[in-house]
Each structure stands twice: as structure tokens, then as C-alpha cells.
Amino acid sequence: DHKPCTRVHLCNAGTIYVRAFEDRMDLLRAAMVGAAGSPYHDGLFLFDLHLPATYPAAPPEVYYHSFGLRVNPNLYPSGTVCLSLLNTFDGEGVEVWSPARSTLLQVLVSIQGLVLTADPYYNEAGYDAYAGTPGGRRNAASYAENACLLTLRSALHLLRRPPRGFEGVVGAHFRRRGAHVLAACESYLRGTRVAGDGGDGGGGERTCSAGFRLALRNVVPVLAAAFAEIGVEGCERFGDGELGQCSLTAIDDSAASADASD
Template identity: 30%
Template structure:
């Protein structure tokens, strides 16, 4: 279903300003990677472990947060989580959808986490082949050095680790081998360039999600980007005018590359079209801002085509 068709079927006032962080959906997940789940007889055998996870998620997600989870009555071995990118990171205001698939040996074996990446590698832990391996700092691992410990680690713990240790302000510094190098002028420079690249990919993913919201999250996607449209456009124009990638609005640091400014300018028309599809309003804010004339022509570039969604797998 297109965004326009969905929107015209929604009455005014249907989209809430606040969302329940955890609830059961009547529908089934539509992502092709979710067919990797075990047979139903195995699912029934591990139902107690899954129920324990669902109860823990419902408890942990009672207060408003940046993590939202949907469970499915028709497929209990699958969850869909969405993490909102945090301010001060190159992922800010983005939505990152992760499908959680409970495998046959759960809880002895960690669930499979599949990020809907739309073909973009947005983190050093996420490879183009689709596999993701977490190498977290010691404060996020157990004494054994592992990330998943049966009956101790929960799905909520992993989602928080992804939000705080993967989708963070300096993702390159958490790359295996790069951490040991320590802070230096060279490492800071490479991290700066990497953040620019990640932010561009994050903007493209926003466009993909708005053009085709994931099933069971249509209202959530439309409501989120309606609320954030003004901030996103203001920050994009600030980036074109020289704001450092990932610093967020209000930071006056003017450290940037010209390639980054050009790339952000080329993303603005696509974002504009996507915001128009969901009827987000931001013209009054954009008109009040000044865009560097040198990059104004870049906002009229042809539409960029994006590659289809590819699952990214996270193994313990």
C-alpha cells in the first residue's frame, strides 16, 4: 500500500502524538527474512522462553523511550523493533527497524537480529554481505566475554546495546581494531569522514521508509516524520551551510567536507518529496533559513534511486 493510499484512508486525528512502546499486532510481519523462523512445533516447545521475553519487554518499555517493539499474535517467534536515532549522532531522527527471530535453540542460542538496511552499511559492525557481528566494550559483555548468556541476557538488553554502543555518536571508534588505536588527530579525522558518510546513508534510509512504511508501522512512521520534519530539514540546511555531521542543531562547529555538503544538498529534494507524501509541514521553517547559494543548485539534482532492502544478520 502506498503512503498516499494509506493516508487517504486515515481520518483526521487518527495519528497519535504518543505511541505504545510495546503491543501485539493482529497482522503478520511481511519482511521476507522472517521466513527463517523455526517450524511451529519447535516454536511451541520454546513458548515459555518467548513469553518471558515478551513480559520483560512490556515491563521495560512502559515509559516513553527510543525503542518500540511489536509482537505478532499469528507468529509468536518474531518481533519487530524500531530504534529512533539519538540526537548528537549521525543517526539522529532516523528510524531503524530490526526483526528479532527466535531460533530453535532459544534461549541457549541468541535470537537472530535482522536490520532492514535498504542496502546501506551504516555501521562498522554491519557488512555489505548482510552479516553483523557485535564486538562491544567490556561494560556491555558478560564476564565470559560473550554478549548473550542464556536466561540472563534479554532481547531488551541487546536492543539497548545496539542503540547505545552501535548507533552512537562515534561508531567508527567501536570498530574492532580501531578502538585500540586510541584518540588522535588522524583517528578523529577518519571518524569525522565516516560520520559524514553514515549521515548521508541515514537520510536515504529515511526516504525509503517514508516512501514505503513497514507493515504494522504505517501510522508510527507517518507520525514520527511529521513531528520531526522541521528539525530534519533545518539540520540538513545547517549541514549544507557547514555544520559538522552528527553535531545536531545548535552546535556552531563548522568542520565539514565539500563532498558532504554536496551530498546533503542532493538529498534535500528526495526528503522534500517524501515529506510531501506524508503531508508533513515545514515550509515556514525552511523559508526562514538561508541556504548557501553555492549549493542551492544541487538541490535540483535528478532523483536518486535506492537499492532494495537487504536483511542484515546479527549473530551472538
């Protein structure tokens, strides 16, 4: 454990937060908010950055707080972040780390903009060839639903065990956005499609899947209870027995959704 020092807000929209450590200036901890219009909307994603002795000749080492969940093809349950800018994925030219040109802010913005995208399915190597095809749309829609579920489960883990130095950020973010998260879940339960290529009506189903809605019914009451504990108002509407005919049970991390890597 290290003593955190000043928190820095990056980006005008206040969607990236960074904190350094007084006794380890080679370490940083960052939190970023998932973008609107993506399966990660209103989620919070935590990363640790280590500046090696060879920095900036070498890129920072980045660890993702995954809680064992595969929310994205580029974010592994082990914490590995697969990104050409970090030299952990193939790339060329401006895609790879340059000691003269690349920055820590560029790394964080790249993760937020290039990894946590509206269509994470196509981040898998070679899958962009299927973009716009009926099969690609179906698979992208299914992946987006699973990414959404895993983002909700990640929120639960963060609320239960916020990383040191970001307890306040986690609490403040979900107090501010918790009602929006629940409202989105309510919309999904009515059939609204999760954002992504599969939702454009071009050959795919226009509503979300029954399996996704069933999994949501298991997750939402637990998430609403966690939000209520930190002071989010209106959570009682999402408790057990309030979401329709399906029975509601506590979230089961082993079965609430299929692993995104399948």
C-alpha cells in the same frame, strides 16, 4: 507476510517500538530512533527478531532492514547485525549471550546504544586504537558524515516502503521529527560539523566537508518532498533552487555518498 498484533513501546523516551505477530510468536519487529548527538539522530532503524527453537539457550537472530546501505560497521547491507551479545562478534563475560541473564530488551538497547553511536568509525575492529589521534579524528569525521547521509537515504526508503505493521510508526515518527531533520540539514549546509570525535576541534577541521554539503544538496530536496507528502510543514523552503547556488538533482543511490565500508 504475517498478521501484526499489539505494538509495545519500550524505554521512557519512546525511542524503541516492538510489535509481535499473531500467527508467529517467534517473530518480532522493532523500530528504534537514532540518538541525539550522533550521525543517526532522528533516523528510524528497523529490525526483525527471530527466536530460534533453542531460545533462550541461544540468542535471537536479528535482521536489519538495510535497503542495501552500510550505515554502520556493525550493520551489514545483507541485514546481518554484528554484535557480541548475538554471538555474531567476539566477546567475553557479560558481552556475550547468557541464557540466565540476557534479554530481548538488552539486545535492542545494545544496538541503540553500542552500535548507533556518536562515533561509529571506532566500531570497526581495531579502530579504537586511533581514537584521539589526528588521523582518527579525520576518519571519524568523514565516516560520521557518510553515516548521516545514509541515515537520510534510509529515511527515504522507509517512507517509500515502510515494513508491514510499522507504516503508522514510520509516518508518525517523521511527521513529528521531519522538521528537526531538515533543520539539522540546513545547519550542516552552513558548515556545522556532524557529531563525533572529529568535531571536537582537537586537530581536525571545525566544519563539515564540501563533499558532504554537496551530497546534502542532492538529498535534502527529495527528502523534503517526501516529508511534505506526509504532512510535515515548512518543507517548501528546502525545495529545488532554495538551498544555494549548487544545482539540485534527485537522489542517486549509486553516487550520493561513498559506501561507508570503503
